[in-house]
Amino acid sequence: MNILRLILQNLRQGTVSFRLPHTHECTSDQYRGLIHNNPDGCVGCGACAYVCPTAAIVVSKTPTNYTWSYEPGKCTFCGRCIDRCKPGSLSMESKLPPLYATMGDLDVSYTMEKKKPAPRPAAVAAPAAAATPAAEPAAAAPAPSPAD
Amino acid sequence: MNFAGLIRLFLFPGLLFAIPAGWFFVWAEHKVVARIQRRIGPPLLQPFWDFVKLLGKRTPARRGIDANLLRLYPVLSIGSLIAALALLPVFPANAGGFSGDCILLVGLMEVPSVCYILAGFTSGSIYGEIGAIREALLSVASNVVMLISLVTIAVTAKSFHLTDLAGPSLNPGHWVGVLGLLLCIPAKLRLNPFSTAGAEQEIYAGSLTEYAGAALGLWELAHALEWLLLTGLVATLVLPTTLAWWIYAPAFFVVSFVEVLLLSAVAAGTARLTLERSINFYWRWAAVLACMAIISSAVMMRFHL
Numbered sequence: 540m541n542i543l544r545l546i547l548q549n550l551r552q553g554t555v556s557f558r559l560p561h562t563h564e565c566t567s568d569q570y571r572g573l574i575h576n577n578p579d580g581c582v583g584c585g586a587c588a589y590v591c592p593t594a595a596i597v598v599s600k601t602p603t604n605y606t607w608s609y610e611p612g613k614c615t616f617c618g619r620c621i622d623r624c625k626p627g628s629l630s631m632e633s634k635l636p637p638l639y640a641t642m643g644d645l646d647v648s649y650t651m652e653k654k655k656p657a658p659r660p661a662a663v664a665a666p667a668a669a670a671t672p673a674a675e676p677a678a679a680a681p682a683p684s685p686a687d
Numbered sequence: 688m689n690f691a692g693l694i695r696l697f698l699f700p701g702l703l704f705a706i707p708a709g710w711f712f713v714w715a716e717h718k719v720v721a722r723i724q725r726r727i728g729p730p731l732l733q734p735f736w737d738f739v740k741l742l743g744k745r746t747p748a749r750r751g752i753d754a755n756l757l758r759l760y761p762v763l764s765i766g767s768l769i770a771a772l773a774l775l776p777v778f779p780a781n782a783g784g785f786s787g788d789c790i791l792l793v794g795l796m797e798v799p800s801v802c803y804i805l806a807g808f809t810s811g812s813i814y815g816e817i818g819a820i821r822e823a824l825l826s827v828a829s830n831v832v833m834l835i836s837l838v839t840i841a842v843t844a845k846s847f848h849l850t851d852l853a854g855p856s857l858n859p860g861h862w863v864g865v866l867g868l869l870l871c872i873p874a875k876l877r878l879n880p881f882s883t884a885g886a887e888q889e890i891y892a893g894s895l896t897e898y899a900g901a902a903l904g905l906w907e908l909a910h911a912l913e914w915l916l917l918t919g920l921v922a923t924l925v926l927p928t929t930l931a932w933w934i935y936a937p938a939f940f941v942v943s944f945v946e947v948l949l950l951s952a953v954a955a956g957t958a959r960l961t962l963e964r965s966i967n968f969y970w971r972w973a974a975v976l977a978c979m980a981i982i983s984s985a986v987m988m989r990f991h992l
Contacts, residue, residue: 542956546723554727 559638571616572632574609578649580628581607587620587629596620600653608648611636693782698775699936700919705772708940709911710734712796712918712947718952734911741904752811752897753830760802760809761905768912773796775916776853776923776944777939778932789847793837796916799909800826800875803884818893821962822877822884828969829874829881835977836867840924841983854928860984865924867977872917872950874965876910879954917942 574596583605585598595613599606619627639645695701701709713734721728740817748754772782774792800822807819843858844851855861874881877893891897895906922942929936960968 546952546956549723549725552725554722554725556726558727558730 568633570633570635571618573611573636573645574614574616574620575630575632576607576609576647576649576652577628578607580626581649581651582628583607583653584625585677586623586625590619590623592617592619604650604652606650610643610669611645612642614687625665648651655662689783691778692773693963695775695777695783696769700777700915700939701769701770701773703913705769705912708943709913711905712944713911713912715944716739716914716951716954719948720955721869722910723952723955734907738904740906741899741907742901744900746900746902749811749897751818753809754884756804756809757898758902758905760806761902761909764799764802764909765905765912768909768916769914772912772919774849776850776928777919777935782847784849787847789837789841789852792849792920793834796875797830798828799913803894806898810894810897812897814890814892814896815894817884817890818884818896821886821890822894824962825881825884825969825972826873827967828966829871829973832867832969832977833871833875835974835981836864837869838862839867839977839981839984842981842988845988849923853923853926855925858984858987860980860987861924861979863923863976867973867980868921868924869946870918870930870963870973870976871969872921873944873954874969875917876913876950877952880957880960881968882954882959883965886959905970913948915943916949918946921946 579586583598585600588594588596588598588607593613593615595610595615597608597610599608610672616631618631621631636645697703711734712730714729714731717733720729746754769790774795775789776784782828802828804819804823807817807822810816839860840852841847843860843864845854846852873879877885885895890896895903896907919939922939926935926938926942
């Protein structure tokens with residue numbers, strides 16, 4: 540009677556699920572949670588809204604402003620928006636989203652003034668790299684030989 | 688109807704007791720299955736909140752389906768189940784009921800099953816129709832055993848008055864009849880291993896596939912009342928009738944609850960049988976057992992053993 544042994548074993552070992560709301564974190568670092576946007580870094584390019592498969596992110600623009608909106612109820616947490624965010628202003632929480640009772644409780648919306656894209660990290664690194672060889676000869680100036 | 692009958696209809700084991708007790712039994716079933724599967728299971732009030740939630744939902748209108756007819760079936764089921772509960776001999780000392788009420792009880796117990804079958808055919812859904820056909824076939828098989836078991840108990844008590852049937856008996860036919868009733872309960876409640884009528888992985892919710900909102904909530908309530916009726920019937924057959932009412936009432940609840948635990952554990956520990964195997968079980972094994980019991984009881988009665 541393997542099934543009886545299995546039932547007794549399961550009853551003895553206790554439960555593996557948790558009662559909501561969770562009393563402790565049970566997610567890993569790679570968990571895909573809510574999307575966060577850093578308004579200081581965001582340029583309102585709309586790439587995230589363009590790639591979002593469920594239209595959870597919407598970017599609407601006026602001549603001077605843009606509004607970035609995120610509706611977690613529609614989000615599938617695929618992470619495509621993060622991959623496409625050139626300024627790197629989007630990030631993902633690595634914990635479970637909080638429980639909510641009313642639709643729209645977790646919705647986020649920012650209205651910002653338009654600004655020029657921040658220079659890419661690679662673009663910043665390139666001039667620095669270009670400047671480095673000029674500095675190199677100075678840095679690589681022959682040190683006094685021990686013989687001197 | 689006398690005063691005791693009114694109490695049985697509205698207080699115990701009728702409306703006031705039956706609805707919360709039925710929900711409690713449904714919760715216990717879910718909890719036992721969850722614990723055996725190493726899940727924490729639902730909180731105590733989950734069946735109540737499920738019912739409230741369903742009551743608050745709107746049912747989308749569907750073309751070609753008589754919505755009033757669909758709503759009528761669960762209401763009929765609940766009405767018949769409450770009436771059947773009122774017939775249970777829970778106050779045996781205060782002889783209620785009437786001669787032949789056992790036959791009425793059997794009829795009332797069948798109403799939810801008939802309504803379930805009709806609901807499946809009325810819904811116009813292929814899954815509903817398949818669920819209804821399965822329920823009909825399984826009902827025929829399990830009802831034969833249930834009827835023979837009840838008749839066996841009636842033969843041993845020499846009466847079809849439920850008050851005479853209540854309580855334990857020295858006659859082994861009585862206990863074989865009780866065993867036969869217990870074997871039929873999983874099929875009546877569509878529990879594993881006889882859950883083909885509502886096999887959710889195959890035919891969604893069977894007859895209830897097209898149900899939503901308040902009507903589905905009423906079906907859930909009817910299912911809870913079915914739990915109480917079937918386990919309560921067995922409890923009245925095994926509890927001594929000489930107990931005072933204030934001992935009998937809690938004992939009735941406890942015995943019914945123990946049955947719920949046992950049936951839930953069996954449901955969690957078994958896989959769903961195919962329809963053919965389920966019918967084979969009832970026709971080949973349970974029916975033979977029940978027939979042997981009724982023949983032996985008739986022989987014992989004939990020779991005054």
